[in-house]
Amino acid sequence: MTVTDTHGAIDAVWRIESARIVAGVARIVRDVGLAEELAQDALVAALEQWPESGVPRNPGAWLMAIAKRRAIDLIRRKETYQRKLAEMGHELEIDGESVEDDVEAILEDTIEDDLLRLVFTACHPVITTDARVSLTLRLLGGLKTDEIARAFLAPEATIAQRIVRAKKNLAKAEVGFEVPTGDELLSRLGSVLEVVYLIYNEGYSATAGDDWMRPTLCNEAIRLGRLLAQLMPQEPEVHGLLALMELQSSRSKARVGPNGEPVLLLDQDRRRWDRLLIRRGLESIDRAWALGGEPGPYLLQAAIAACHARAAEADDTDWARIAGLYAVLAAVVPSPVVELNRAVAISMAFGPENGLIAVDALLDEPALKDYHLLPSVRGDLLFKLGRLEEARAEFERAASLTRNERERALLLDRAAAC
Numbered sequence: 001m002t003v004t005d006t007h008g009a010i011d012a013v014w015r016i017e018s019a020r021i022v023a024g025v026a027r028i029v030r031d032v033g034l035a036e037e038l039a040q041d042a043l044v045a046a047l048e049q050w051p052e053s054g055v056p057r058n059p060g061a062w063l064m065a066i067a068k069r070r071a072i073d074l075i076r077r078k079e080t081y082q083r084k085l086a087e088m089g090h091e092l093e094i095d096g097e098s099v100e101d102d103v104e105a106i107l108e109d110t111i112e113d114d115l116l117r118l119v120f121t122a123c124h125p126v127i128t129t130d131a132r133v134s135l136t137l138r139l140l141g142g143l144k145t146d147e148i149a150r151a152f153l154a155p156e157a158t159i160a161q162r163i164v165r166a167k168k169n170l171a172k173a174e175v176g177f178e179v180p181t182g183d184e185l186l187s188r189l190g191s192v193l194e195v196v197y198l199i200y201n202e203g204y205s206a207t208a209g210d211d212w213m214r215p216t217l218c219n220e221a222i223r224l225g226r227l228l229a230q231l232m233p234q235e236p237e238v239h240g241l242l243a244l245m246e247l248q249s250s251r252s253k254a255r256v257g258p259n260g261e262p263v264l265l266l267d268q269d270r271r272r273w274d275r276l277l278i279r280r281g282l283e284s285i286d287r288a289w290a291l292g293g294e295p296g297p298y299l300l301q302a303a304i305a306a307c308h309a310r311a312a313e314a315d316d317t318d319w320a321r322i323a324g325l326y327a328v329l330a331a332v333v334p335s336p337v338v339e340l341n342r343a344v345a346i347s348m349a350f351g352p353e354n355g356l357i358a359v360d361a362l363l364d365e366p367a368l369k370d371y372h373l374l375p376s377v378r379g380d381l382l383f384k385l386g387r388l389e390e391a392r393a394e395f396e397r398a399a400s401l402t403r404n405e406r407e408r409a410l411l412l413d414r415a416a417a418c
Helices: 003-029 032-053 059-076 081-088 100-108 112-122 129-139 145-151 156-172 182-204 215-231 236-249 275-290 297-310 319-332 336-350 352-360 373-384 388-401 405-417
Strands: none
Touching (some): 032 112, 032 129, 112 129, 236 297, 319 336, 373 388, 388 405
């Protein structure tokens, strides 16, 4: 294996194993920032040693062993070593000369609990939403700072500062490396799911830039969703969020035209929808419903996405059911955006006149003042009603509000068609 091949293997292993390594070390040092530094030390050791010694049989365990040894060495140098050693109760042999001595012990470790602790720490509400998103992608996604910056069209320095500040704030607030319990678990879980869905949405409908979609972010969010479903199999909303992302992603190939232009839902070639993702999404919904309880916002949105997935043609869509599901969703999480989506469903089920009445009731909502989809939806309904001059003005206003170049071009085309 060449040096280039070895570096490629190290990169692949790191992307897969980095979250587990950081989580395992964080349990020892109780500091996420320090844990990531020690994990990076293990990565540097691999880059130095593997080109000569070859890739180990269990590369993830090798990295974990090195990182944990560095953590133990660090604690050893502190006066509190004996107390910390007793607290963590580890079983690693710290005096052996070979890392291979530790590999079997590493493989026997249960890492699920550590990963779950890392999820709740990275998504802790003590740090800002933007910081939670960046830190989650860094710690759980294994993305480098420059990769996160490219994904969000932000300067690398901004992302780097955001991550550093997040780690400092977690340490300053003395956030425990633990999974919350009882009522706190449900409230904190909402923060975790919000972060994952924010990552997904930015990939599914980019808020700015030249691309309509950013598949890297969608894929990363789905991977995190599947990880959560494994770690928290008894939480319906976890399965609901995973189902929602899988069902929406099933349309990805059909959402973009030959030149990268957006293709709206009703115009998509449904033969290009990914049937495997649809099947997975519907199975996730079934698991969520089977757990019982009142449906949460992600499960309700997944149920809406399922209505589209089950319709072989656009005309087969059960819009009345979708409008009803949006009404339930609005009761669970009152939101002008949900009401706007319900208005669209009402227009499809009961005619554009009724939809326009529902949309016009939202015109004075402060939260929708600069939301480009309000004039976009209103323009579409006015177009269907033959009120073309009014429709053109709405499409032009929507184009002026969006920051996505592909979407702006689509809206201006619709204005021209009026």
